[in-house]
Amino acid sequence: MIDIGIVLEDMWSPIIFIVIVLLNLGLAYWLFKMGDPTYNKTEHSGEPFISGNRPPEDVRKIHVAGDNLFWGFTDALKRYFEPLIEGHTGRLNDYMYWVVITLAVVLVYIYLVV
């Protein structure tokens, strides 16, 4: 018979976690229901708010493109990223070099350590 114990290694129970999350969601919903029910939706409600500026007509200009996210992080670490990206040349010869280099290093390691 399978033991469907809910605790993993005495440290983690996803079921208890989910129950607590559901309780919190219930509490949040209760607080939400306590709010003012007379709120009126206007024609502008739900529109993007960009620091009070009028949103652009073209919705594509509101969206942040993939390369813009984390630009600061990658730019600050460009001394790490630039050689890493340049190393991924896409050339099969380079792929083979890495296999040969890794084989050489691993063999030397095995002979020195074992």
Place this chain on the structure above:
Amino acid sequence: MTWDTIVTASPTFILGLPLLFAFLTTLVGRFSKRLGKLLFGVGLLLTTFFVGVMSYQVLTDGSWFYVFGAEQPSPENLLSFFRITFVADGFAVLATLTIAITALAAGIYSYSFMKGESGLNKFYTLFLLTLAGVNGMVLTGDLFNLFVWFEVTSVASCALVAFRNYKGKSVEAGLKYMVLSTVGGLFVLFSIGLLYGQYGVLNYALLREGITGTFIDKLALGILVVMFAMKSSSVPMQMWAPDAYGEAPGSVTPFIAITSMGSLFVLFRLLFGVFSVSISPAASGSILIILGVLSMIVGVTMALVQSDLKRLIAYLSVSQIGYMMMAVGVGLATLNTGEYESFGELAMQGGLFHMINDGVYKALLFLSAVAVVHATGIRSLNELGGVAHKMPYTTFFFLLGALSIAGIPPLSGFSSKLLIYKSVYLYSPILVIIALVVSIITLAIIGKAFFNAFLGPNQGLVKNHISKTMLLSMGILTAVLVLFTLFPNVVVTEIVSPAIEGLIGSFEGVLP
């Protein structure tokens, strides 16, 4: 033939049925494409069924060894040396289950995703051949047989990657994958020759008893480790993987990724099952740990700078392979020491649990990303946006896979990572700090992908319909992911722990 005989022979059905149906699909497909398609589905379902049969039998009654040919080798009868051993143990169960779940989902997804492509019967044949090959790799107990299945997998999966030969990039990716796989295969054959030349045997169990740790043994070990690590897309030999995963037909991308994991299963089997007795497991374990840490760091940082959705997930996949290598490396490094009891076994549990977990959530991520690409025709995160408005189910599936790969509780990725953190910390706290940082960056990357592709105003990018079979395949993976999430304890005790026993076991049953 009684049911007991069928159960005992289930490893042969797991290998033989996909081979048979691969042949039938092409043969019958020449006359009726619909029948060929149907046969592909039947072959896939039957193979999955026998994986289930073997798994149930191993997990209830223990492991066994199925021998093709002579039961015992005998010096009087040379023909008796024609024997191939298949190992049906806990580790084979973990590996075949991981492969079967992904193959089933990818196969169902392919039904409608590949509609409109020409030569579909060849596609189904290649799919089933890859399935047979990768199952053979993880089930065999014989080195030469391993090489044969390795080659079957390589040839079929390279052809799958290059299947859309009207696209230059697919052919290029297939060619790169083929050259690396062929070189890898030749090196593997060379190392098998080195071992056979010394000991005259190819059987894992006999080699385990025979290997004495000579200069030649170390050479063979080094070659096998590097070549299977390369096939597992471990850094610094990972560069083929984003090319192959990115350019393969979307429906089989997770399946190609699972063949890489098949190589990792084989690597673990060889290190524990063949070499751990005579060659210091601490040294082999430390190689795994170093390759694992490199894979985690380089994989995740390369994913950060990707704007192509499929390549981004491919690099995350490389990073996740790193977690498995590190955790199992810690288990191997502590093998036969007191530390194994205190945290090495827990690291093994975390590493192996992460393998089956990763197989599921990575497939879910790939298939939901491919659904977005299929619906919009766009892969670039700079151009995607707002697809959640039109693709709510795919959004949900992607989010589940994304949160799981990032290790966010309560999803199953968190459970396996927690086991890894707790155990590896006792081996080296620095490794856990690296793993945690990698996990945080993974979350940031997944946030970027989700935000860019799914959120934001509706830009009207969704042009194509996502079929019900594509949703069904993602639904199957989600159901498995939810089960793993809710009952990690069951997975660890019922599947992962027997896998560890199988990995460390001594193959006593196959000794002559």
